[in-house]
Amino acid sequence: MADETERGLESSLRRKLLMGMAAIPAIALMPKFALGAGPATAEVNTTGLAVTDDEVTVGILHSITGTMAISETGSVQAEKLAIEQINAAGGVLGRKIKFIQEDGASDWPTFAEKAKKLLVNDKCASVMGCWTSASRKAVLPVFEQYNGMLYYPTFYEGLEQSKNVIYTGQEATQQIIAGLDWVNKEKSAKTFYLLGSDYIWPRTSNKIARKHIENHLEGGEVVGEEYFPLGHTQFNSVINKIKLKKPDVIYAIIVGGSNVAFYKQLKAAGIDMSKQTLLTISVTEDEIDGIGGDNIAGAYACMKYFQSLDNENNKEFVTEFKKMWGEKTVIGDVTQAAYLGPFLWKLAVEKAGSFDVDKVAAASPGIEFTKAPEGYVKIHENHHLWSKTRVGLAQADGQYKVVFETADLVEPDPFPEGYQ
Amino acid sequence: MFADYSMAELGSIFVMQGFAGLILFSVFLLMALGLAIIFGQMGVINMAHGEFMILGAYVTYFTSQLFLNYIPSLFSIYFFLAMILAFIASGALGMFVEWAMIRHLYKRPLDTLLATWGLSLILQQLYRSFFGAREVGVELPEWMMGSIPLTDTVEVQINGLFVMGLTLAITIAVAVLMYKSSWGKQVRAVVQNRVMAGAVGINTERVDRYTFALGCGIAGVAGSAFTMIGSTGPTAGQLYIVDTFLVVVFGGAASLLGTIASAFTISQAQSTMEFFLSGSMAKVITLLGVVGILMLRPQGLFTLKVRR
Numbered sequence: 001m002a003d004e005t006e007r008g009l010e011s012s013l014r015r016k017l018l019m020g021m022a023a024i025p026a027i028a029l030m031p032k033f034a035l036g037a038g039p040a041t042a043e044v045n046t047t048g049l050a051v052t053d054d055e056v057t058v059g060i061l062h063s064i065t066g067t068m069a070i071s072e073t074g075s076v077q078a079e080k081l082a083i084e085q086i087n088a089a090g091g092v093l094g095r096k097i098k099f100i101q102e103d104g105a106s107d108w109p110t111f112a113e114k115a116k117k118l119l120v121n122d123k124c125a126s127v128m129g130c131w132t133s134a135s136r137k138a139v140l141p142v143f144e145q146y147n148g149m150l151y152y153p154t155f156y157e158g159l160e161q162s163k164n165v166i167y168t169g170q171e172a173t174q175q176i177i178a179g180l181d182w183v184n185k186e187k188s189a190k191t192f193y194l195l196g197s198d199y200i201w202p203r204t205s206n207k208i209a210r211k212h213i214e215n216h217l218e219g220g221e222v223v224g225e226e227y228f229p230l231g232h233t234q235f236n237s238v239i240n241k242i243k244l245k246k247p248d249v250i251y252a253i254i255v256g257g258s259n260v261a262f263y264k265q266l267k268a269a270g271i272d273m274s275k276q277t278l279l280t281i282s283v284t285e286d287e288i289d290g291i292g293g294d295n296i297a298g299a300y301a302c303m304k305y306f307q308s309l310d311n312e313n314n315k316e317f318v319t320e321f322k323k324m325w326g327e328k329t330v331i332g333d334v335t336q337a338a339y340l341g342p343f344l345w346k347l348a349v350e351k352a353g354s355f356d357v358d359k360v361a362a363a364s365p366g367i368e369f370t371k372a373p374e375g376y377v378k379i380h381e382n383h384h385l386w387s388k389t390r391v392g393l394a395q396a397d398g399q400y401k402v403v404f405e406t407a408d409l410v411e412p413d414p415f416p417e418g419y420q
Numbered sequence: 421m422f423a424d425y426s427m428a429e430l431g432s433i434f435v436m437q438g439f440a441g442l443i444l445f446s447v448f449l450l451m452a453l454g455l456a457i458i459f460g461q462m463g464v465i466n467m468a469h470g471e472f473m474i475l476g477a478y479v480t481y482f483t484s485q486l487f488l489n490y491i492p493s494l495f496s497i498y499f500f501l502a503m504i505l506a507f508i509a510s511g512a513l514g515m516f517v518e519w520a521m522i523r524h525l526y527k528r529p530l531d532t533l534l535a536t537w538g539l540s541l542i543l544q545q546l547y548r549s550f551f552g553a554r555e556v557g558v559e560l561p562e563w564m565m566g567s568i569p570l571t572d573t574v575e576v577q578i579n580g581l582f583v584m585g586l587t588l589a590i591t592i593a594v595a596v597l598m599y600k601s602s603w604g605k606q607v608r609a610v611v612q613n614r615v616m617a618g619a620v621g622i623n624t625e626r627v628d629r630y631t632f633a634l635g636c637g638i639a640g641v642a643g644s645a646f647t648m649i650g651s652t653g654p655t656a657g658q659l660y661i662v663d664t665f666l667v668v669v670f671g672g673a674a675s676l677l678g679t680i681a682s683a684f685t686i687s688q689a690q691s692t693m694e695f696f697l698s699g700s701m702a703k704v705i706t707l708l709g710v711v712g713i714l715m716l717r718p719q720g721l722f723t724l725k726v727r728r
Contacts, residue, residue, distance in 0.1 A: 264648065268649070290653065
């Protein structure tokens, strides 16, 4: 085995050398204009990525089987749409994007293994992928070791930053603080009941929410904080407790199948959302599909994107998305963030004038994308996005009505001081 | 934590909390009945029980869509038809599975664990491929939503009452079938001594097949009922499987009364602790308690006295 690998290395080295030598006269004789569309491959790709004269390979790494397939399907669809649109408009540096899709199968070691395959065997110039924090944490060492580029779409808990990752979703403070301020001002909310599924994202997010409520909101008080195992389906006891404590706001970060059970039981218990304010950061239009619009109508959600956003970019995006994936599909926050990935990568590559990962990473801060469905976004020094935060009111038809948006872009702050 | 509340408030919360415990009891019992028959009577460790439930849930979903699109005037009563269809669909699948797989494994009960676990993975992926990876929302008729206010502060959930009624009906039906009918007698005879039952002229293969189908069919009805309180997706069955086994094993495998007692004990313990502690802690303590009791009484709460 060891022999074989060595021989493999040797021969690939020899091939490279030969190819390199063969290329020398060609480059010397025919400089730039040798290739019609873009700059010469040897110039834009000095690290051996899968870039040819007319193609560049990227990876898509999501779960299309297993528990997480529910959530990740939308991201895959958005990324494919973005790639198709970029190709239709002429590709990146004159090269069409070809994608290799791998299935993480909702299993974190599989994610790491597939990430390695995409980087080492397929030499992908960048990878759009992952959804849960656990999968991101699993692939992060792989991307750092083999120097890959990951575009990660989900809103998440923060406390992370890597040269090799661009976070296209919001980190926790971006998503949470604006929403709490709004509900405090608009609904004069003072008392909060925090709920969550029992894992890192809801716990970290509620920690930030609690600090903000107690330290920054006038008279703010947390009257209860509770977590439930993933997949918990019985919420009657906690609903009784909420009825007893009568908080101004129920702040819910419940995910997955539990979500459906929670909202159905809340409604069945006679909690009227027009009287009891409920603010969530975990229910996008995708989740409402499973919960049922009737069951959640009247709740507020705080995130950066809603399908109903009224701007030209978004109207076009929604039309194109439905044309490609069917009239009935819905688009949630993460789906939109996944759509940004390929475009941000394209802009960074063009700014850097190269596919090399180091150059793309260095060129990324400051990249502005004006055609984003959520509106203008910009990459921060810390590889997160500047973005607006919005509050939506859930409607019975499964859509959100936008009731508030921050005046300016909110700065991403993955390591918030005073919130840890 | 009660210092700030009036007696009336505490009283009404006490009533509602008692009711929440009863709902949880009904849910647990309904989940466990099908498995109590399959695991308790036949000794088959059916890890795909949750997937049979979800088949029932999907049947309910498609029935609701059918009524919405073609006969909206009868939408308010579609749920009853959906439950019957769910019973037939899950029962039929159960019968097929018994014929194709389980009957070859009766002499190797531990292998059924692996085989049915594999079956559950296969079924999950089939649901995902045919019905889509996303969860579906089952629409309920108006009268099944919301709650009945008994007093100003005490409210009773209609879907909770519905589940309680359904559980009661199915439990009685199963008890009558098992302990009063001649078919039930055959089932129990096969369970106690397969060879002897065959020798006195009982068609043991057919009894096995129908018993398994009955268990699966009841799982289908349970899944159908749970569309009211839970989610319907390819992997939603996994949410129920642990609690289901917990109830059946804790109760003593072969005893219907044991299943009822164990569902009651676990649900009351859990809902009371959830009220005073947090959700995660309640689950941990419940599981610890069950482990402790099973160490002292490995056969479960109730056991059948049989000469082995």
